[in-house]
Amino acid sequence: MRSTLTRLLLTCIALSLAVPAFAADTIKIGFNIPLTGDIPEVGEGSKNAAEMYLADINGAGGLEVGGKKYMLEFIYMDNESKAESAVNAALKLIEQEEVVAIIGPNSSKQAVPGGGTANDNRVPMISPWSTNPDTTKDRPWVFRAAFLDPFQGPVVADFAAKKFGAKTAAVIFDISNDYSKGLAEIFKSSWEAKGLGPVVAFESHGTKDQDFSAQLTTIIADKPDFIFVPDNYNQVALIVQQARDLGYKGPFMGSDAWGTPDLIKLCGEQCYGQYFSTHYAAAGAKGATKVFIDRYMKKYGAEPADYAALTWDSIGLLVEGIKNAGKVESNPRKMRKAIRDGLAAIKSFDGITGSSKFDKEGDPIKCAVVVKISDEGKFVFEESVCP
Amino acid sequence: MDFIIQNVLNALQWGSFYALIALGYTLVYGVLRLINFAHGDIFMVGAYIAFFVSGFLLGPVIGLSPAMAFAVTVPLTMALTSLVGVTLERIAYRPLRRKGAHRLYVVITALMCGLILEYSNLAVLGASRLKFPELIEKQIWHLGGVTLTNLKVLVIATAIVVFLFLQWVVTRTRVGMAMRAISYDKFAIPLMGIPSDNIIVFTFILGSGFAGLAGLLFAMSYPVLEPFMGMLIGWKAFIAAVVGGIGDIKGAFVGGFLLGFIEVGVVTVFPSTYRDLFAFTILLLILWMKPTGLFGMPQSTKI
Numbered sequence: 214m215r216s217t218l219t220r221l222l223l224t225c226i227a228l229s230l231a232v233p234a235f236a237a238d239t240i241k242i243g244f245n246i247p248l249t250g251d252i253p254e255v256g257e258g259s260k261n262a263a264e265m266y267l268a269d270i271n272g273a274g275g276l277e278v279g280g281k282k283y284m285l286e287f288i289y290m291d292n293e294s295k296a297e298s299a300v301n302a303a304l305k306l307i308e309q310e311e312v313v314a315i316i317g318p319n320s321s322k323q324a325v326p327g328g329g330t331a332n333d334n335r336v337p338m339i340s341p342w343s344t345n346p347d348t349t350k351d352r353p354w355v356f357r358a359a360f361l362d363p364f365q366g367p368v369v370a371d372f373a374a375k376k377f378g379a380k381t382a383a384v385i386f387d388i389s390n391d392y393s394k395g396l397a398e399i400f401k402s403s404w405e406a407k408g409l410g411p412v413v414a415f416e417s418h419g420t421k422d423q424d425f426s427a428q429l430t431t432i433i434a435d436k437p438d439f440i441f442v443p444d445n446y447n448q449v450a451l452i453v454q455q456a457r458d459l460g461y462k463g464p465f466m467g468s469d470a471w472g473t474p475d476l477i478k479l480c481g482e483q484c485y486g487q488y489f490s491t492h493y494a495a496a497g498a499k500g501a502t503k504v505f506i507d508r509y510m511k512k513y514g515a516e517p518a519d520y521a522a523l524t525w526d527s528i529g530l531l532v533e534g535i536k537n538a539g540k541v542e543s544n545p546r547k548m549r550k551a552i553r554d555g556l557a558a559i560k561s562f563d564g565i566t567g568s569s570k571f572d573k574e575g576d577p578i579k580c581a582v583v584v585k586i587s588d589e590g591k592f593v594f595e596e597s598v599c600p
Numbered sequence: 601m602d603f604i605i606q607n608v609l610n611a612l613q614w615g616s617f618y619a620l621i622a623l624g625y626t627l628v629y630g631v632l633r634l635i636n637f638a639h640g641d642i643f644m645v646g647a648y649i650a651f652f653v654s655g656f657l658l659g660p661v662i663g664l665s666p667a668m669a670f671a672v673t674v675p676l677t678m679a680l681t682s683l684v685g686v687t688l689e690r691i692a693y694r695p696l697r698r699k700g701a702h703r704l705y706v707v708i709t710a711l712m713c714g715l716i717l718e719y720s721n722l723a724v725l726g727a728s729r730l731k732f733p734e735l736i737e738k739q740i741w742h743l744g745g746v747t748l749t750n751l752k753v754l755v756i757a758t759a760i761v762v763f764l765f766l767q768w769v770v771t772r773t774r775v776g777m778a779m780r781a782i783s784y785d786k787f788a789i790p791l792m793g794i795p796s797d798n799i800i801v802f803t804f805i806l807g808s809g810f811a812g813l814a815g816l817l818f819a820m821s822y823p824v825l826e827p828f829m830g831m832l833i834g835w836k837a838f839i840a841a842v843v844g845g846i847g848d849i850k851g852a853f854v855g856g857f858l859l860g861f862i863e864v865g866v867v868t869v870f871p872s873t874y875r876d877l878f879a880f881t882i883l884l885l886i887l888w889m890k891p892t893g894l895f896g897m898p899q900s901t902k903i
Contacts, residue, residue: 253727
């Protein structure tokens with residue numbers, strides 16, 4: 214009796230040990246993306262791009278690493294556009310799903326805490342869309358596909374000074390969002406460094422706020438030449454409308470968080486004619502970028518926004534990292550280490566959002582574009598700024 | 601000076617929404633001694649109902665002009681939203697009341713109903729935000745350095761009219777007398793031949809109907825809709841109602857505007873992070889000095 218039990222137990226253990234060995238034919242990659250919450254559009258776009266990439270690789274029989282083909286498996290985890298949920302989603306991916314790498318979170322608000330979790334648990338992570346320096350700072354396991362705010366801030370300042378002939382600026386930003394706050398501060402110092410004039414108003418609001426009339430009244434009373442709004446698209450729509458209602462007639466300038474089709478849906482004509490800095494412009498794209506946009510349009514019936522393109526590039530980077538690793542380990546911990554080293558070895562990368570070189574921190578050095586929202590609600594290329 | 605007047609107008613608009621929602625809390629509490637925590641979400645449902653009703657009226661099937669659509673949307677939204685409120689009362693609160701459940705359980709049920717409304721909305725319509733159509737052509741008036749829109753005037757005027765109407769209903773009509781009577785003694789009232797269930801349903805119709813109106817006006821003023829839009833504003837309006845003295849119509853009205861003024865005033869002077877800190881510290885001080893709220897009376901007839 215006892216021996217039967219022992220044998221049964223042993224079989225069980227042997228079976229459970231054997232499972233990872235079978236699983237070694239697939240490479241599990243986690244996605245920590247906002248499918249609900251404040252910016253569901255961003256999670257949706259990322260997922261769409263990822264599904265396209267996955268179909269490409271697995272349709273071709275898998276990803277070839279060290280002479281053997283491996284299928285990819287993508288696991289999408291919703292972080293509800295919240296900082297604390299991003300940490301939970303990362304932990305779930307790492308501990309329960311045992312993924313070997315994580316793509317996302319997109320927004321810096323989730324990517325800064327999510328990056329901390331990935332780094333502490335020694336899992337390579339690539340954030341497609343995060344521009345806040347803190348996401349990758351002193352975190353050898355965290356990488357990104359987007360340019361950084363210390364670059365974006367001066368791009369916005371230079372463009373506004375040239376285009377609007379502005380002397381004074383005002384800023385309204387979301388103080389509980391790392392992305393918005395960081396970019397607002399960088400913009401302020403780079404505007405003041407230009408010596409044209411002061412930032413006359415520097416007003417903040419909270420993420421769930423819907424009424425901005427008090428802040429905008431203060432801003433308008435200071436008569437700025439333009440208002441910089443480094444905010445998520447849902448708040449941009451409310452801010453622009455309320456500023457117009459309060460009698461503001463000047464231009465607005467936005468940042469890369471504006472670049473979603475939902476901005477036009479929510480903001481409508483009131484956003485036409487405004488400018489924002491971003492990662493790429495879909496209208497007038499060429500080469501591989503054009504191919505990607507056309508395929509995406511055909512499959513999902515909408516133009517891919519920058520985060521979709523950046524997610525595509527992030528997966529590209531990860532695939533490059535896995536190839537650099539040279540072989541697939543069945544032990545997720547060893548595999549994670551190999552992928553991290555493979556990612557760190559990438560010196561330059563040609564993606565659909567432009568080519569980039571990587572600095573010591575693992576951050577890409579790449580060009581930004583400024584787009585204008587046309588009278589048809591399209592994002593039209595205005596100019597490109599390279600470091 | 602213009603700056604101050606402008607901010608007073610901003611506060612009046614923002615306070616109007618708190619006041620309209622707080623009135624709903626206070627009505628139900630006044631009659632049933634029930635804190636209807638789902639009220640903020642009924643407000644949210646009202647905004648969504650207004651979205652679909654106006655979308656339908658403006659759409660190709662009916663094709664009304666925006667002004668006509670607005671005129672029809674107001675009563676339709678109020679009617680449909682009060683239907684939601686009455687349904688909640690019927691399926692969630694009344695069975696518990698019949699079984700004589702303690703008030704605590706009814707409050708928890710209300711909280712759950714609110715969450716159910718939020719998440720069923722999320723499940724059915726998805727997380728993507730909706731853009732509310734423009735129903736009345738916006739006019740921006742410049743009076744000296746002060747800017748005013750017709751919508752702002754409409755919102756403030758509505759809050760005042762609704763307050764006066766409810767005050768009249770409660771103090772001057774027979775139904776109002778019955779409402780006050782239930783609040784006074786809910787066991788003796790049926791014995792007097794007053795149909796207390798009908799009166800309670802009427803209370804929910806009033807409260808939810810005006811929450812629907814608030815939702816419609818809110819969606820017109822801040823035309824981005826999301827499933828959780830009613831949560832925070834609902835809680836804050838509840839606090840406003842408590843500070844005003846919950847159960848008292850005047851208290852809800854004054855409390856709502858008070859909170860609006862404090863919030864806008866703090867943001868005008870300090871960074872926005874201090875807003876809730878200051879606002880609720882001030883409200884706490886008021887309760888500390890007057891625990892029953894500004895107009896509340898300890899354990900007597902409410903409403």
